[in-house]
Amino acid sequence: MSIKGKAYIAGIYEHPTRKATDKSLAQLHAEVAKGALDDAGLTVDDVDAYFCAGDAPGLGPLSMADYMGLRNLRHVDSTDVGGSSYVLHVGHAAEAIAAGKCKVALITLAGRPRSEGMATGTAPRNYGSGAPDVQFEFPYGPTVVNMYAMCAMRHMHEYGTTSEQLAWIKVAASHHAQHNPHAMLRNVVTVEDVVNSPMIADPLHRLDCCVISDGGGAIVVVAPEIMNSLKRPKIKILGAGEAPKHQMGGEIDLTYSGARWSGPIAFAEAGVKPSDIKYASIYDSFTITVLMQLEDLGFCEKGQGGKFVADGNLISGTGKLPFNTDGGGLCNNHPANRGGLTKVLEAVRQARGEAHPAVQVKNCDLVLAHGTGGSLGSRHGSATLILERE
Amino acid sequence: MAERKIPAPEPNPETEAFWAACNEGKLMIGKCNDTGKTYWYPRALSPFTLSDNTTTVQASGNGKIYSYSVMRRSPEPYCIAYVTLDEGTTMMTNIVDCDFDSLKIGQAVKLVWKDTEGGKQKIACFTPA
Numbered sequence: 001m002s003i004k005g006k007a008y009i010a011g012i013y014e015h016p017t018r019k020a021t022d023k024s025l026a027q028l029h030a031e032v033a034k035g036a037l038d039d040a041g042l043t044v045d046d047v048d049a050y051f052c053a054g055d056a057p058g059l060g061p062l063s064m065a066d067y068m069g070l071r072n073l074r075h076v077d078s079t080d081v082g083g084s085s086y087v088l089h090v091g092h093a094a095e096a097i098a099a100g101k102c103k104v105a106l107i108t109l110a111g112r113p114r115s116e117g118m119a120t121g122t123a124p125r126n127y128g129s130g131a132p133d134v135q136f137e138f139p140y141g142p143t144v145v146n147m148y149a150m151c152a153m154r155h156m157h158e159y160g161t162t163s164e165q166l167a168w169i170k171v172a173a174s175h176h177a178q179h180n181p182h183a184m185l186r187n188v189v190t191v192e193d194v195v196n197s198p199m200i201a202d203p204l205h206r207l208d209c210c211v212i213s214d215g216g217g218a219i220v221v222v223a224p225e226i227m228n229s230l231k232r233p234k235i236k237i238l239g240a241g242e243a244p245k246h247q248m249g250g251e252i253d254l255t256y257s258g259a260r261w262s263g264p265i266a267f268a269e270a271g272v273k274p275s276d277i278k279y280a281s282i283y284d285s286f287t288i289t290v291l292m293q294l295e296d297l298g299f300c301e302k303g304q305g306g307k308f309v310a311d312g313n314l315i316s317g318t319g320k321l322p323f324n325t326d327g328g329g330l331c332n333n334h335p336a337n338r339g340g341l342t343k344v345l346e347a348v349r350q351a352r353g354e355a356h357p358a359v360q361v362k363n364c365d366l367v368l369a370h371g372t373g374g375s376l377g378s379r380h381g382s383a384t385l386i387l388e389r390e
Numbered sequence: 391m392a393e394r395k396i397p398a399p400e401p402n403p404e405t406e407a408f409w410a411a412c413n414e415g416k417l418m419i420g421k422c423n424d425t426g427k428t429y430w431y432p433r434a435l436s437p438f439t440l441s442d443n444t445t446t447v448q449a450s451g452n453g454k455i456y457s458y459s460v461m462r463r464s465p466e467p468y469c470i471a472y473v474t475l476d477e478g479t480t481m482m483t484n485i486v487d488c489d490f491d492s493l494k495i496g497q498a499v500k501l502v503w504k505d506t507e508g509g510k511q512k513i514a515c516f517t518p519a
Contacts, residue, residue: 122461122463122464124397129400129402132431132433133431134400135400135401135402135405135409136399136430136431136432136481136482137431137482138397138399139396139397139398139399139513140396140470140482140483140484141394141396141461141464141468141470141484142470142482145461146459146461146470147459147470149459150457150458150459150470150471151457153457153458153459153495154456154457154495157457157495157496198462198463199462200461200462200463201459201460201461201463202459202460202462203459247430247431247480248437249422249427249429249430249436249437249438249479250428250429250430250431250478250479250480250481251479251480252456252472252474252480254456254457254472378482
């Protein structure tokens with residue numbers, strides 16, 4: 001069974017807050033849910049499926065269904081693959097709709113790491129001694145930044161990728177963010193700005209890293225008959241792929257991500273190829289994340305990512321592959337330290353023609369959103385989604 | 391420069407023998423008897439076949455840096471790394487007792503033991519050979 005054409009994205013919402021000291025986590029989830037349902041033209045009573053991940057408080061779908069008063073649920077899914085969860089959730093929602101289990105699926109994400117003063121990238125995180133890897137890794141001080149940094153080091157070693165090439169990814173994001181009034185970093189930066197910013201973990205500089213923000217977002221996925229009753233543009237789900245990647249028992253290869261597997265699954269289901277894609281939302285926790293995913297998704301050959309992203313090739317209006325036109329995680333926001341959901345949002349805006357006019361891609365009828373979750377340098381989830389405006 | 395204190399690991403019934411061997415100066419790595427391949431991190435079932443036909447072998451302590459990164463934004467800068475052991479498997483570790491700026495991928499390194507916080511458990515680190 002394919003999900004191609006079996007479900008549509010009818011509603012989206014991105015919370016405008018970037019620092020939510022005056023709101024609770026559950027409240028943020030509920031506010032984005034309301035926003036996405038309003039965008040679709042649906043009500044809370046229309047929702048019969050709910051999706052959330054590890055950012056949701058308490059018992060996830062149980063706590064949030066209770067808080068939000070979702071009383072007609074017949075399907076829940078709290079699959080947690082880190083920041084890629086919400087890209088994967090769209091595919092799972094389409095599967096559930098195609099199987100007749102539900103008709104209106106709500107996906108929410110929210111978090112307030114900025115208000116909570118979380119040292120997101122630089123403090124080693126202990127996921128608990130029950131995780132089998134923790135005792136063999138946590139003592140050595142793995143953080144978000146230095147684990148991605150090891151991928152960048154290896155990529156530079158094998159393929160000659162340079163810090164200046166990586167910097168172009170941030171430069172492109174900043175060109176887009178200047179048009180987003182909600183973006184945390186709206187100043188256009190140069191390659192020199194990036195490579196001269198303080199080193200965090202070699203070879204990643206401060207400006208190679210995404211922002212830490214509060215906020216959230218939501219997505220409403222619906223069955224075709226529901227979509228036909230609504231007034232919003234019809235954004236059809238063409239294909240979805242997912243695949244985790246891990247350390248392979250110590251046969252470690254940091255030069256590629258799970259996108260190598262999730263991408264081809266999504267492209268095959270959609271019946272399109274990378275060169276057909278008009279716009280791509282690519283998870284941008286760090287510049288290296290983008291570069292590796294672009295290679296693994298087939299937008300360029302393995303090892304050629306540095307050349308591909310250089311000289312503004314990702315900037316809307318000038319480059320061949322406009323990416324993250326909201327400014328992405330590198331400049332706009334990264335709510336809950338999980339950037340997958342916002343990747344879907346900007347892809348839908350582009351497909352609808354509702355992106356900022358300065359960054360809207362012309363005739364943008366085929367878009368891709370891709371998420372990576374967890375740690376690129378140890379174990380991570382990977383989810384690819386391909387959407388088409390009908 | 392002060393060295394970063396290494397947090398003590400929390401062994402469980404599956405891994406107690408591994409950590410006890412560390413305190414005797416032995417780095418024991420997993421070996422899958424079905425495939426003949428070594429593996430990391432230590433576990434009872436093979437990550438290649440999910441069989442319990444596994445054993446442990448003592449690593450020579452020699453290896454090469456697969457990748458590394460020096461954490462600069464830390465009270466005491468430290469170097470995290472993946473080291474590929476001569477026995478074939480690749481493990482996370484710290485590179486210690488050296489000039490971090492002189493390190494290179496592919497560089498030969500050798501095993502050294504470091505105390506963890508509390509002083510009761512030694513842990514495997516590496517330094518340039």
